[in-house]
Amino acid sequence: MLLKEIKIGNITTPNNLFLAPLAGFSDFAMRQICLNFGAGLTFTEMVSCKGLLYDNENTKDLLYCSQDEKIKCAQIFGNDPYIMRRAIESQALSAFDIIDVNFGCPMPKIFNNGEGSALLQNPSLAEKIVYECSKSGKPITCKIRIGITDGQYVTEDVVKAVVNGGAQMVTVHGRTRDKIYAGEVNYAEIAKAKKVSSVPVIANGGIFTPDDAEKMINETGADGIMIARGALERPWIFAELLGKDVKISKKELINEHIDRLLTRFDDKTVSVIFRKQLCLYLKGEKNSAELKQKLFTYKDVKSIKLAINDFFN
Numbered sequence: 001m002l003l004k005e006i007k008i009g010n011i012t013t014p015n016n017l018f019l020a021p022l023a024g025f026s027d028f029a030m031r032q033i034c035l036n037f038g039a040g041l042t043f044t045e046m047v048s049c050k051g052l053l054y055d056n057e058n059t060k061d062l063l064y065c066s067q068d069e070k071i072k073c074a075q076i077f078g079n080d081p082y083i084m085r086r087a088i089e090s091q092a093l094s095a096f097d098i099i100d101v102n103f104g105c106p107m108p109k110i111f112n113n114g115e116g117s118a119l120l121q122n123p124s125l126a127e128k129i130v131y132e133c134s135k136s137g138k139p140i141t142c143k144i145r146i147g148i149t150d151g152q153y154v155t156e157d158v159v160k161a162v163v164n165g166g167a168q169m170v171t172v173h174g175r176t177r178d179k180i181y182a183g184e185v186n187y188a189e190i191a192k193a194k195k196v197s198s199v200p201v202i203a204n205g206g207i208f209t210p211d212d213a214e215k216m217i218n219e220t221g222a223d224g225i226m227i228a229r230g231a232l233e234r235p236w237i238f239a240e241l242l243g244k245d246v247k248i249s250k251k252e253l254i255n256e257h258i259d260r261l262l263t264r265f266d267d268k269t270v271s272v273i274f275r276k277q278l279c280l281y282l283k284g285e286k287n288s289a290e291l292k293q294k295l296f297t298y299k300d301v302k303s304i305k306l307a308i309n310d311f312f313n
């Protein structure tokens with residue numbers, strides 16, 4: 001696929017292959033692994049602006065970055081432009097170079113609060129949010145969906161609104177809120193976003209292989225792609241897309257991932273928070289069902305490492 005740098009305000013990414021914000025997954029360890037495989041930009045999972053202002057301890061973990069992360073990008077959610085700007089200007093986000101605003105989260109808790117994908121129904125508020133957030137001086141990017149329900153698409157209106165508000169890049173997840181993460185991706189709507197946008201458009205949804213990436217770019221004309229689940233299962237997809245020769249040892253990758261997490265969290269915490277990711281690494285591995293079940297009984301990293309080393313030997 002066509003590789004190119006992406007300009008986001010005064011920041012230039014080395015390429016146009018991005019790791020998506022992923023709640024529960026895109027922490028510092030996963031982001032660094034994807035960056036090492038060549039991802040051009042990564043995002044923290046979404047953090048609540050209100051949580052940031054209340055100095056929530058958990059939010060600090062979500063925003064933790066390792067020193068190697070060159071371009072730091074945090075994703076925030078909220079619906080009050082002034083609270084959101086204050087959150088961006090708070091100490092917790094001071095180290096971040098780019099702030100991405102979530103206009104896509106489909107979860108009822110967020111949606112019913114008028115946040116995430118609910119804002120797709122209110123382009124003028126979306127514009128106001130981006131306008132106010134941009135006053136922070138940091139480049140603001142937006143991640144949107146194409147609408148709430150199939151057939152009632154709002155892509156063009158929302159893209160125009162957020163670009164008018166000052167967005168420096170827009171990522172379009174080519175599904176409606178109703179589809180959550182399943183079903184066909186609507187390439188035509190992403191293509192419409194590209195047509196009306198004066199800033200880079202990144203296409204997201206359903207990219208699991210280099211062929212999917214190629215198809216996405218060809219069908220939409222987007223400037224780049226963002227990968228979510230495909231990168232959790234196969235973070236080396238970035239190296240494949242860059243045309244690098246990839247020889248992967250899942251055993252080594254799993255051990256590396258655990259060791260990275262141990263630089264921040266204690267042994268017991270790692271043994272718990274790594275389980276979901278480990279199951280994704282084991283996806284497609286023959287005879288891994290029993291191991292996946294056992295993982296949920298292990299309470300320390302040593303047991304996990306032993307089981308993994310046994311499995312792959």
Ligand SMILES: Cc1cc2nc3c(=O)[nH]c(=O)nc-3n(C[C@H](O)[C@H](O)[C@H](O)COP(=O)(O)O)c2cc1C
Pocket residue numbers: 020021022023024025044045046075102104105143173181204205206207226227228229230
């Ligand atoms: C477990 C999970 C967590 C997610 N968390 C976020 C999030 O925090 N912020 C966000 O904008 N999107 C989030 N998403 C959506 C993804 O970023 C992406 O838009 C979606 O999964 C479609 O891409 P894919 O088909 O490549 O997976 C999440 C998706 C999943 C599956």
